[in-house]
Amino acid sequence: MKKVRVKQSLSVVLISLLAFSSLEGTVHGESKIKIHADAAILVNADTGKIVEKHNEDQLLGIASMTKMMTEYLVLEAIDKGKVNWADTYTVSDKVYQLANAPGLSNVPLRAEEAYTVKELYEAMVIKSGNGAAIALSEVVAGSEGDFVKRMNAKAKELGLEHYQFVNSSGLSNYDMLGLHPEGTDVNDENMVSAEDMATLAYHLIKDYPEVLKTSGANYKYFRKGTDEEYLMKNTNALLDGRAHAYKGADGLKTGTTPFAGSTFTGTAERNDVRYISVILDAKDEYGQPSSAERFIQTKELLDYGFNQIQTVQFTLDDAVKEKTLPVIDGKKDTVKMEVKKPLKIRLPKDEISEAKVKLNLDKLNENGELQAPIKKGEKIGELVLVKSEKNEYILDDLEQEIAVDVYAAVSVEKANWFVRSARNIGDFFEMLF
Template sequence: MWKKTAMILMVLPVLMMTLAAAPHQIQAAEELGLHVDAAILIDADSGQILYEQNADAPLGIASMSKMMTEYLLFEAIKEGKVSWDQEYTVTDYTYQVSQDRQLSNVPLRLGETYTIRELYEALAIYSANAATIGIAETIAGSETKFVQLMNDKADELGLEGYTFVNSTGLNNEHLHGMHPEGTGEKDENVMPAKSVALLAYRLLEDYPEVLETTSIPSKIFREGTADAIKMDNWNFMLPGFVFEYEGVDGLKTGTTEFAGHSFTGTAKRGDTRLIAVVMKAVDKNGKGSYQARFDAARTLFDYGFNQFSKQEIIPAGHQFKGHETLPVKKGKEKTVKIGVEQPFSMLVKTTDKDQYGVKFSQDDSKLKDGGLEAPVKKGTVVGKADIIRKDGGDLYGFVQGGGLAADVVTTEKVEKAGWFKLSLQAVGDFFSGLWGKSTDFVKGLF
């Protein structure tokens, strides 16, 4: 456990001119004017939370559930359990769901075969529900078993407050009486906005290639066949659509009566990528709509891109005054230099950037009698450089553990001293001890 004993050792200089006045804390929900049941905005690189509103409340997620199906598909592909060219034969279940034109679907023929890539593109672009079930059946053998995989993976990823009852996010009553075993007829997938953001964060971190498909505005399913159908992406913030937003290239919409109009979007500008989640968005009159969810996402993106900038908080090799070295025992050198291993950058609110500083927290568990014992390897972690706020304000949290810190390591190696030098050191320590005892004795006489 890190021992937090040192005082603030450095306060960062101002890195760029102030653009606008704003409070130090994360803005309150009403200040952004969002009409949603929940929302969250995070940095896609670090998982740092920039804004949140009711983000811990479990709510319906509808087709945003398909991000978990995508994650499990990419994982199965990576592990060689499934291939893109593998063919799926349409079952009675997927056929019946695919013929329901009230749902988002591509037509699937009973007994016909389709490649996993075809089904995946239909899922990612058109949110095709029967195609999603086909992928689930391919990976796990049945949707019931796939739902178990979804819940297990959610636990593994550290999601909280989740319940998966099917692979699509539909209400079970739309599955023609064939919903997964052990789930209720009117059940629906639920999850808090923070967990949705974490799922999106992990999907982009582990399988960024998902954006190659989610960024496609339109594509023809089975072009040149009698079943050809144009798939327009439901993400209307993509280039060419009515709510186009610069930098948007994903990720997943979701709409059911229970979940309302929800959206997990991601956009990149420069070296900054953001993830925004809005749940059950409505307009100022309380009516849910596609525009309401995209307007809410736009507000979040504008806030993130306009109010924050990525700054290097700690440079690589930075040394702390008074803590430039650590003692080394039994080494050819008596001390070893220490410093920050890697540079640390984070998104900082433009008006807050002069409020950040760092302090050194030494890991005493690595020391023996106040020093390191030789041999000492270069890069040995000896503590942390913790980011703090000069004004004592709260730091932004993260959707997945972690924190605002960088490792402090030894920046050189120290070899163990030979027997002769160790002998001299022992003799020196012996006489030093005698001298100390003698002076203590003399002082005691007076």
């Protein structure tokens, strides 16, 4: 496990340079996005396709976005029946100290008090409760040290390449009052690249979409109606009614530490299209860490996805002029092709004119004919998008062929023996003369 030292103070010269540095490039030849951050990425949440990126492979601090991996492992344990929402956890001395430590994001937890897994999970996701995250690590793995091992093993399993998980909460180890997990160093930090954070978010949403119901909750009371009642305010300022409200936003996780700066993994859905964005160490115009800028810049990325990337539809008309195929040994000598739905793909505006589809037919004989009988609705091929070299995906195995099935529009029964024989004789004499 790599050991990471705390960032040293930046010189005045470096600060000045950072103030003018940004992700500023022509995006797909059309518009420019200015992002002041150490790294950033925008990904289609349905396909895993990378829409925009900057320093996406750089290993950087993620702070409380670490809790996304804790969320995944908790939801996985629930899904496998190893843990139940109603299970109770009695607060350990370690969790008590860290859940009540001044200056750390928390929902206060009482010593020796029992809390349900559901209560702890909501405190972690909505309020970013550090004590709650550590408590859940103990529920799932017995100790936070063993839980950290699972975090790194799961990261590898999910296809992450640039990562280092050292605790369950995202705190800097040196802020854990000497209670950092066994097997880690006091100077260790949670670090993940922007692309790998997007990959984790992709898996989290795909495998456990219910996470969005909790991460999208603006406010919720912890233990409402008891003497522990506590109003939890979501740390995501993109949610409805908040300072940087963004239509369709419902997740995922913020993070802030001196080491990581201000970070944010966001997601939003509009018209059945969802994007995932990651901002690592957002800066203001002077090159200084800025909590607000992570939301402002996330909105710019999401706006590009929703406004500059368009849904394009292709049908058989875009691949062939003649939509019938010859049939051999049938009562009819041709059959019409059809697709039950168009092929849909989201593309940057300036790539739309270059996009092409082709027709792949897999049941033709050497003479280009279909063999009767043919049933209506029988698959006879595919309408396929011709691959573009511009496409990149967060995981290699997500780059699959984009296609829709092509079917026979009508049935063609097989002709009887007499008709087939007559045709063969006719074809024979036609060849002679």
